[in-house]
Amino acid sequence: MRNNERSTHFFIPSISDLIKLIKIDSIYAKSNPCSGKNSPRKGNMQPCPESADKAGGDAPSQKCTCRVPESTKSASDRGITGAGVTGSRTSCVSERGKEHALPEGASNPRLLRYIHNTARYRIPQCFEGACVSLKQSAKNNWVLGHSMSFSSVSPGGYKVLLSYVDKNKEIGLPYFVMEAAPGGQMSCELRVGPTQGTRATVVAQLAEAEIYSFESILDAYFNNFTASIITVNREFIALHYLQAVTNKISLGAELVARGQAVELSSASGAARWVSDDHSVSATLGNRGLDLCYAKAIKPFLTVAAMLEVGFAIRRAVATLAYEWHTDQWTVRSSVDSDGLVGATLQRALGGKNAQLACAVSALLNHPNDKFRLGFGVTATII
Template structure:
């Protein structure tokens, strides 16, 4: 239900393979959903070995192939590298490629860099590249990260306050648009009640929350989510029911 788009429903299906890497981690994973108008979202996740993970996403809207997204990530002992390809169209010479590398310098400090490259005839010169630098500091129960590049500045702080409470603060600044957005989020876990509650609020007057409840002993899960913008008077409400 939404005040922005026509209300409706979607049908989803999930397949989980038998290639298991952990107690709750099996691959490949195929997830898809479709609505009565034929709009489709498809996701494929696969882990080839202990180091290499890949993800592919595709979207069909109004009977047209509108978006694709491929991510491959390699995790070494002291480094992580990733490659992202989005909306690659060789015929129209358009697409986005992003590569990043993160290296652990000490047990607490990691440094890295990212380069984003885009081709599009509508861009002056037909192409553009942006380089960003990243840093991460990891403490006993908190993490501080920062990214600085030509597009802007992003700073994020995460704190695990207790076994039940996690909080995070993020500041994102766009230097070209001269705009900044601050966000605060939290997560509350209640294992005895099989309940997880997540909430957020940002400086654009957006307020969101999600409630996830396991209906034990039945193999069902119930999810309620909502997003409200007080300034624009926009509201969205979602209901999810998972079997399995």
């Protein structure tokens, strides 16, 4: 939902993408796993440095020089209809880290922008080309990473990752991550916990010696509801509220205001019903309708269905997806009404706790008769 463009894009997985993709466990609707660093659906315009938990949604388009051609599409690139809540599909990796843990007494309903993630996390994050990543973890909470990517579709090259997480604290805060490329592109994220029930996040992206994107997010967790304030580039602000009505039902609302494009301002309501193995979520506003359903059929198999209807652009997109996983394997696949069929395979080499992993991606674009293949290897040194 970041832009209402009809084209979508491939992306080269960053170091943290490939590392986190292999850490999969069973997902049940009631736990509402937040798609962490964001949702299973990427925004339409992919910045080359990975940035976490983007405000996303209706945020203004960003002028990253590393974007891939608009003619390409990815199964993970959804949100083109403009339906749904802000930030609900702006990233791809599950938010399972300790830095996102809720304060004591605030176990439900989590954040509004993750309301659809139980279903959207099943969509594969397809990429193109090859990527080799190395992560070095130190005992003093710092992690240094290196990544080399090769692609004929999007710009590749070398990237360095530096991150800090306080491992001695249950919530993992403060949290800092920086990713930089020799060409001058850089992405930085800082998350702190001013109080037990609040989280403050700042994300900045730089290119050509200027800040082209600056996002700030303040999340507040209470006993039975959450609230968020999201601002992007002084041009976009969103207010979120999600209330736990019962243990299984949550209701929320979102207000989005834009300074330069007032016609893109919106108001929407959201609802979610969950059980131990089902999740149904819906978002309805003046810009569109979004419906998501997920069901855990077995401990190792989850299926999902999604429908997006954009009122302004008069377009609808339906998606079916599934995830199958064991301790060593994770397979995700999806097909949508646009004719995109994608799948990813992650394999932890050597067992569940292996320090070496590989990822394979395949995407078939029926309308354009194009096929893309990706392969990545990640090694961790402790």
